[in-house]
Amino acid sequence: MKIEIEHPQPGRVIVRPQGRLDADTAQGLKKQLQEIAQAGPESVVVDMQAVDFIDSSGLSALVSGLKALRQHGGTLNLSKPQTQALTALRLTLLDRVFPIFPSVEEALSEGDLLAP
Amino acid sequence: MESDLEAVFKSIKRMWHTTTGGGLAVLAPGDRPAQSIQGRKLPAAVRRALVEESPLDALKTGRGYWWVTSPSPGLLGRVQLVAWAPNDEGLDHLLQIWTDMLAFSLGEKAVADQLTKALVDAWDRLTFLYELTHIAGQVTELPDMLSSIVHLLAQVVSAEEVFLVTGDETGWESVTASGDLLPQPAALVENIPRAGRPVGLAEIQPALKRAASPLAQVGDMLVAPLLGEGNLSGVIGLLDSRQSCFDSSDMQLLASVAEQVGALIEAVRARASRLESQRLEHELEIAAGIQASLLPAGLPPIAGLELAAYLSPARLIGGDFYDVAEAKTGETMLLLADVAGKGTPAAILTALVHAIFHGEVSHRRDPATLLQVINRILQPDLEKAEAFVTAAIVRLESDSIGFSYASAGHVDAALWRNGEQRVEFLPATGLPLGIDPICNYHSQQVALDPGDVLYLYSDGVTEAENPEGEILGLRGLSDIINATNPAQAKEQIRVIVESLDVYRRDLPLRDDVTLLLVRALPECGVSREVIPFVIPAELTAVSQLVDLVRNLDQTLPISNAKHRRQIADDFALALSEVVTNQVEHAFQGRKGQIHGRVIVEVDKLVTDLYDSGVPFQPSKSPKIPFDPDDPPERGYGLRLVRGLLDIFECRRLEGERNHWHLVKMFSGVDKL
16 A cells, blocks of 8 residues: 655654555554654654545554554544544544544644644 | 698688678788788787687677687697677587688698698588588478488598488487488487487497497497487487598587587477467367357347356367257257367367257257267267267256256256255266267256256366365355355356356466356346355455445445445445455465355345355453553454444354355444
């Protein structure tokens, strides 16, 4: 799967996975988020706009990334999930775990407030 | 004397020019290196090689190649050849042979009184080698070429007989300059050392004596192996009744000739086999065209039944075919046959079976009688061709839904019993055609209930082999049929064929695959669409099923577009979870297939999945309340499946298989 990484400002990262996040592809995202976490405290926004399908393996990758970032004093917000992803997040109660924003900008500024 | 030398040198120059379009100079000691050859200036490296008396092999310059040969000990001291040519195809080889020849003739035979003869010999032999290089380009038939070679060789050597033996393990034949047959040519081939060099009489005589070959009694003999790409393709040699009449220059000549002739034979044979395979392919194309034209253009529409057929030859042409014809009494007669063997002979037998079937079907309506007649007519031809044919004939009844079946040694037909949801097999009712001229066949009556399906097929289906060497077998076919029903006949064929591809993985099709299905239409009433599928048990394949379900969106009987989308997405997500679980846990990295079907009903989506993995064991870990501050990293799959589906069941089937049953009702669409 294709993942774009953007550093708009120091300490902030936008991660843009594209396509499917399933058992076949989720490992890539998991590895990417863990590498970012290890690089230092970051406010990360995973922009879900281009993810057209996510299943439990994709959700696991996001949770694993969230835990790694928190451990290093960072945050993980989600922006613009499609309906399919929103359903998956709701059914697994993960919508109570991830702060979800309607735009990348809002997710970024909110991350700023939460950042240590 | 001087003029003889000049004549030889001149002839070499001329030959080089004709052969290569380049130029050549002979440098004897004391000669100052030329500044140019035919107007082409000698490169510095070439001049240096001449001064230092060192060889140079195919030095590439802007406009060609340069050679300087190793200095040869000649009559007047050391002689070097310097040459250039526009290209270097095999020329170094030719140049080396010429130099060697020149060296031997000028050196070893440098006895004053024989000098003139030696030079004439040298000239003859050089011309001979030159001629030899041109034979390949002119003669394409091997026997003509071999005959030219022995005659040419006989002109330049002083030997009573020149012979050449060629062939292969199945037999060796000789060609001689005299036209006489060489006794026991195989004894020579079998006893020649394969090192590539010629041997004299002393070396081969003991072996020839052991083989009781008359050749052991000759006065002198030289013989060299003909090698092409390491394979021994024959021998070439000289015979004489005088003792010790061949010397080292003859041996040198024979070595050069053997090397050239070995390569020539190899090239001519390669060309012949290429032409042969082209001819064969062309013939197969024609035969395939004939066979394809024998297949029925379509299958007739029959009330209450659905027919579908498929044929895929493994090579351009195989021995499988199917046919349909109308009996005099109006019933439809189906035939599926497998002629043992492939290629043109199989195509001819296929055409025969086709012709007899069509000829006889008009006045015989019993499948067993038809097989009996075909067997009786065909038996002499089949016996002559050492072939046999397996065939199944089915008569579709016109007064009821059912059929009459007879099989001449054909692989068991399969029968899906929709009421009992299981597969039965119909064994052969007699021997294959061509085994026994008076074989008795019998017919079997079978009634079809709605949803029942008859599968006629060739053994290319059940004998499909996976890379582990296991065949699909009747059980494998039965598993596929279990999963594809109750889909339409042509959909079932699509999935059976796909299943064979998945089963074989990367192995090529070894045998023809032919299928002919007769499906009793289910009773009208409940309208539903059934989409069977098969995927390899691999994570990369799961997305195929996700796409399949999400693309159903438009066809779901739900008026609200948003709801349609939602149902398709939800069901795709649940399916993705279940299939991922199958791949990761049921198969645990082993290879396998997952069969199943998606059924669109008026009020729900249903999917059944079948695998041959280990039994499903839901996690036994105690349920921990969900803590949003410390969410678990795994375990969302089952939660999703239960949240998304109305029914989710897994049961163990006999034959160590799992059956997964997934249902999503449309009514619950607004519950989220």
